[in-house]
Amino acid sequence: MALAATVQEQVNLKDPANFAPVIDLNDLSVKFGQRPILQNLRGELRGRAIGLLGPNGAGKTTLIHTLLGFHSPSSGTAHIFGKDITTDAKQIRSLVGYMPERDSYIAKMSAVHFVRLMAELSGLPSEAALERAHEALFYVGLGEARYRSLDTYSLGMKQLAKLAQAIVHGPQLIFLDEPTNGLDPPARQRMIRLVREIRDSGKANIVLSSHLLRDVEECCEEILILKEGRLAVYCNLEDERKSNRKFLLLETRGDQDKFAAAVGALGCEYALTGDHRVKLVLQEGIEVRDLYRIASQYDVQIRRLSYKRDSLEDIFLKAMENGHGGL
Amino acid sequence: MAVYEHTYKQYLGKLTPEWSRFLVIPRHAFRDVFKSKLFTAFFIVCFIPLLIEAILIYLHHNVNALAILKVNVRELIPIDASFFQTFVNLQGTFAFFVTLLVGPPLVARDLRNNALPLYLCRPFSRTEYVLGKMSVLLILLSAITWVPQLLLFLFQSYLEGASWFVHNLALASAIFIGSVVWILLLALLSQAVSALVKWRVIASAALLGIFFIPSVFGEVMNHLFLTRWGNIISLGALIKNVTAGLFGTFVRASGRFTDWDGRVGHEIIVYEPPLWASWFTLFLICVICLALLSRKVKAYEVVR
Numbered sequence: 001m002a003l004a005a006t007v008q009e010q011v012n013l014k015d016p017a018n019f020a021p022v023i024d025l026n027d028l029s030v031k032f033g034q035r036p037i038l039q040n041l042r043g044e045l046r047g048r049a050i051g052l053l054g055p056n057g058a059g060k061t062t063l064i065h066t067l068l069g070f071h072s073p074s075s076g077t078a079h080i081f082g083k084d085i086t087t088d089a090k091q092i093r094s095l096v097g098y099m100p101e102r103d104s105y106i107a108k109m110s111a112v113h114f115v116r117l118m119a120e121l122s123g124l125p126s127e128a129a130l131e132r133a134h135e136a137l138f139y140v141g142l143g144e145a146r147y148r149s150l151d152t153y154s155l156g157m158k159q160l161a162k163l164a165q166a167i168v169h170g171p172q173l174i175f176l177d178e179p180t181n182g183l184d185p186p187a188r189q190r191m192i193r194l195v196r197e198i199r200d201s202g203k204a205n206i207v208l209s210s211h212l213l214r215d216v217e218e219c220c221e222e223i224l225i226l227k228e229g230r231l232a233v234y235c236n237l238e239d240e241r242k243s244n245r246k247f248l249l250l251e252t253r254g255d256q257d258k259f260a261a262a263v264g265a266l267g268c269e270y271a272l273t274g275d276h277r278v279k280l281v282l283q284e285g286i287e288v289r290d291l292y293r294i295a296s297q298y299d300v301q302i303r304r305l306s307y308k309r310d311s312l313e314d315i316f317l318k319a320m321e322n323g324h325g326g327l
Numbered sequence: 328m329a330v331y332e333h334t335y336k337q338y339l340g341k342l343t344p345e346w347s348r349f350l351v352i353p354r355h356a357f358r359d360v361f362k363s364k365l366f367t368a369f370f371i372v373c374f375i376p377l378l379i380e381a382i383l384i385y386l387h388h389n390v391n392a393l394a395i396l397k398v399n400v401r402e403l404i405p406i407d408a409s410f411f412q413t414f415v416n417l418q419g420t421f422a423f424f425v426t427l428l429v430g431p432p433l434v435a436r437d438l439r440n441n442a443l444p445l446y447l448c449r450p451f452s453r454t455e456y457v458l459g460k461m462s463v464l465l466i467l468l469s470a471i472t473w474v475p476q477l478l479l480f481l482f483q484s485y486l487e488g489a490s491w492f493v494h495n496l497a498l499a500s501a502i503f504i505g506s507v508v509w510i511l512l513l514a515l516l517s518q519a520v521s522a523l524v525k526w527r528v529i530a531s532a533a534l535l536g537i538f539f540i541p542s543v544f545g546e547v548m549n550h551l552f553l554t555r556w557g558n559i560i561s562l563g564a565l566i567k568n569v570t571a572g573l574f575g576t577f578v579r580a581s582g583r584f585t586d587w588d589g590r591v592g593h594e595i596i597v598y599e600p601p602l603w604a605s606w607f608t609l610f611l612i613c614v615i616c617l618a619l620l621s622r623k624v625k626a627y628e629v630v631r
Contacts (some may be wrong), residue, residue, distance in 0.1 A: 030429050068448050090450045091346075098448035104441040122353040122449045123342035132338060139335065165445060170338035190453065269479040301563040 020082055021046050022173060022205045024065065025231075027076030030059075030066050037062045039229045040076065045207075047222030047236070049199040052209035053316060054226035060209040062103060063226065064175045068098055080173060096121065097171035099162045101178040101209075105150045111137055112146040116162050122169035129168075136164040139195060156187035163194065167204075174198065176208045180215050188215075195219045217312040225319040232319040240315055248307060250278045250291070254300035262294045276303075333344050341579065348451060352459030353466055360429055360463070367426070373421040373471040380479055382412050388486040406483055411498055412505075412574040414420050415476060419509045422468045423538070429467060430517025431530030433460045434624065439525040447626040457518065464514040473506035501573035512609060515616035522623035538562050555581055555599045562612075565605045572602040 021044035030038040030322070038059045048055035049240050052060045065071050067078055069089035078085045080092045112133050119136075137146040140160040150161060157232060161181065166174055176195065176274050180188045196219055199206050210216050216236070225233040252259060253276060260278055270280040282288075288305065295302050333587055360366050386392055387406055393399070404410055446456050480499050484492035517534055523531040541560040548557030558564035569576035581599045585592045 065627060068626075070444070070447065071629065090452070093448060094342075094450040096448070098444065100441070102441045104445050106442045106445075107436050113355070117351065117355050118445060118449070120355075121342070121348060121446060121451050123345070123348065124338060125341060125343055126339070128340050166336065169449075170336060172337070197334045203335055203337050274345045295558050315549075 007084065015076075021079070022081065023207070024079040024082075025076075026078060027065065027267060028063075028073055028078045028162055029064055029075045029172070030071055030084070030229075031069075036074075037229050038066065038226075041078075041231050042076075043224075043234050044229060045222065045224065045234070045282070047205070047220070048202070049195070049206040049208060049220040051220030051223040051237075052207055052217055052226070053211070053213065053312075054232075055222055055320070056211065058215070058226040059229040060226055061177055064177055064207065064209055064230075067092075068096065068175065069093065076205060088253030095172045096175040097166035099159075099166040099174070099176045099179055099183060103155075103158060104162060105153075105158060107150060107151055110147050110149055111142055111153070111164070113162050114150055114161065115168050118165040119168040124169055132168050132170075133164075134169040140164045141190060155182045156184065159183060159187070159191065163177060163191070167198065171204060173205045173207065175246075176206060178210055178214060179208065192218050193290075213312045213316060219286040223312070225316070228310070229319060233315065235315070237312065237315075246289075248278070248280050248282060248288075248305060251300055252276050252278060252300050253305035255298055256300065257301040259299045261292065266290065266294075295313065330465050345450065348464065349455040349459035352452045352456070353462040356433070356460075356463040359469075360467075366428055370425065370467075370471070373418070373425065374475070376414060376417050377471075377475045377479065381482065382488065383410075384479060384483045395426045400449060406487075407451055408498055408501070408576055411476065411480065411502055412517070412570060412576060414479075415472070415502055415570060415574075418472045418476065419506070419570075420564065422472055422506075422510055422513060425467055425471065426517050427531055427534060428515040430464055430514070431521050431534060434461060434518055434521040435525050435527055435530050438522065438623070443624065444626040451489040453621070453624050457624055460518055461514045464517065465510060466512065468510035471505075473503050476506065488503075498574070499584070501570070501575075503571040505566075505573045508609065509570060512566065512613065515613050515620075519579060519616035519619040522620055549597075554598060555597045559600045559604060559608055565608055568599055568602065568605045569609065572605075577602060 023045040025041040025043050026043040026062060028038060029036065040182065041063070049141060050320050052063065054060050062071065064090060066073060067085055068093065069085060069218070073086065081095060083095075085092060106117070109117070112130075115133035116126075116129045117135055119132050120126060134143075137143055137228060140163050142157060142164065144162050150158065153161060157182070163176075163179065165174070175251060179190050179195065181192060181259060195206060195208065195242045198204055199219065206219070208216060208219055218236065222236050223232065223233065256272060256276060256278065260272055260280075263278075263280055264270055266286055268280050270278055272278055291305075294300075338386070350384060361370075384406060386396070387400070387403055421598055437446070442455075447453065477499060480495075480502060481492075484495075516529075517539060520533045520537065521530050524533055543563040545557035545559070545564065549555055568577060579597075579598045579601065580596050582597045583594055585594055
């Protein structure tokens with residue numbers, strides 16, 4: 001019995017649904033003057049790495065800023081690790097790290113001095129802050145350049161220094177706002193690798209805001225898509241892909257209309273896209289061999305058959321077309 | 328995240344008390360400020376008048392030294408309210424120049440490089456940020472104004488005796504309040520200007536302008552309208568009056584003009600603005616500076 005209980009406990013721990021939400025949005029709305037920026041965002045975000053997506057002006061950065069306490073909600077609220085952003089802002093800020101989108105640094109300061117200062121402001125004693133500053137800079141790959149003034153850093157190095165200051169105090173949640181902005185491919189790869197390493201360490205949750213779908217696809221397990229300040233989609237990327245495994249793309253020759261109608265009669269959704277192509281979603285209990293049987297029945301050749309998994313781009317575009325969704 | 332491990336790790340050690348975190352800013356700023364040899368030299372020069380003050384106090388009480396120097400004690404400057412007031416004003420001038428060198432880049436540099444979100448995304452409030460930046464000046468200026476002045480006051484009390492100390496306690500409070508009001512005003516003004524102007528040189532020029540342009544304008548008004556109310560816009564005159572009030576040397580009737588009506592001359596006595604007006608103006612300036620700081624010191628400016 002005890003063993004069963006322990007096993008059950010471990011199973012529960014592994015299930016993300018059993019964790020307290022990292023971010024809990026409770027009808028969060030933000031207005032700048034009379035202009036609504038975020039409108040009634042609601043949901044529980046639980047992933048280790050959450051991608052924040054949306055077209056420019058969708059409210060991604062405003063959401064991060066509101067969660068950090070830079071903007072006050074016009075209505076509703078949000079909780080981070082169970083703490084209210086309006087009443088426990090200071091406590092929340094001691095748990096989070098933030099890498100801003102824009103170029104942000106303190107001029108005429110060496111990287112190690114800068115990161116140490118940021119660590120001390122987070123509450124680390126001077127000696128510990130210095131030690132952690134060295135560690136953080138080595139970790140992000142700026143070890144050899146840590147005594148150089150930040151003014152002399154390249155854009156990529158400045159991005160890494162920003163990441164170092166965001167992680168120096170060992171936060172439990174890290175907000176990364178467009179971390180790969182302006183980076184060349186090797187620097188981008190390095191940044192992505194670091195983000196994934198932090199995610200895989202299991203010691204910090206990550207919220208990554210980006211307009212680059214590839215970045216989010218490579219780093220995040222869950223995505224939250226904003227459209228015009230509203231929540232368009234929140235989903236687990238892997239679950240979403242799994243649910244679309246029966247999405248097929250066929251290239252045919254012959255009487256395509258009859259073939260499609262017969263497939264439709266089996267209960268499969270289909271769409272004729274021209275150029276002898278048929279897109280369809282297989283229903284439960286329908287196998288690919290059934291398609292070949294119908295094709296043979298109507299004298300249709302299936303020249304090509306491919307499984308089409310929904311890419312993040314598909315999910316994103318669908319969200320942009322469909323409008324507002326929810327959790 | 329150890330250097331040799333290259334892994335991410337959380338910090339589980341002790342944290343510093345929240346109230347003390349604003350002091351991190353001046354500690355790091357001093358390192359930067361004293362990197363400049365020119366500034367360090369100037370800061371040392373600021374102590375020369377205090378050394379002279381100490382020597383004068385010492386001479387007053389050392390008969391042997393007076394005999395060697397062949398100086399009569401009556402020929403020396405008396406150690407009274409005017410003596411301390413003069414040195415408070417002199418150190419105030421040095422404090423102004425120190426502010427001019429240190430103050431303008433404090434906030435401007437952070438604003439120019441978008442550093443404010445980095446401060447404010449931590450358990451560190453806007454008030455603590457402003458307090459931290461102001462502390463840089465408040466500590467530096469205190470070191471050359473009221474702290475040494477009060478030490479010299481105690482030195483004089485020690486040499487003169489306990490009764491002198493008791494009878495002149497008001498002088499100590501005048502030294503303290505006069506200096507603190509001045510350095511607070513300098514710190515607030517320089518921070519407000521620094522928050523408004525993102526470039527150091529322009530911020531320094533603006534700070535100079537704030538002190539000198541209204542003074543000149545006020546002086547012109549005084550001469551044109553045969554008044555002293557023009558002093559109400561001159562920061563130097565305001566602080567001079569306030570300090571004089573604290574030391575008990577303030578006189579409202581501060582000048583006489585002869586107004587010629589044909590061949591007949593009328594003597595007009597001009598009066599300084601009352602002390603309450605000077606205090607009120609200084610208070611108003613401080614409030615405006617705080618309002619400006621509250622408006623500008625934000626992680627991000629919202630475009631409505």
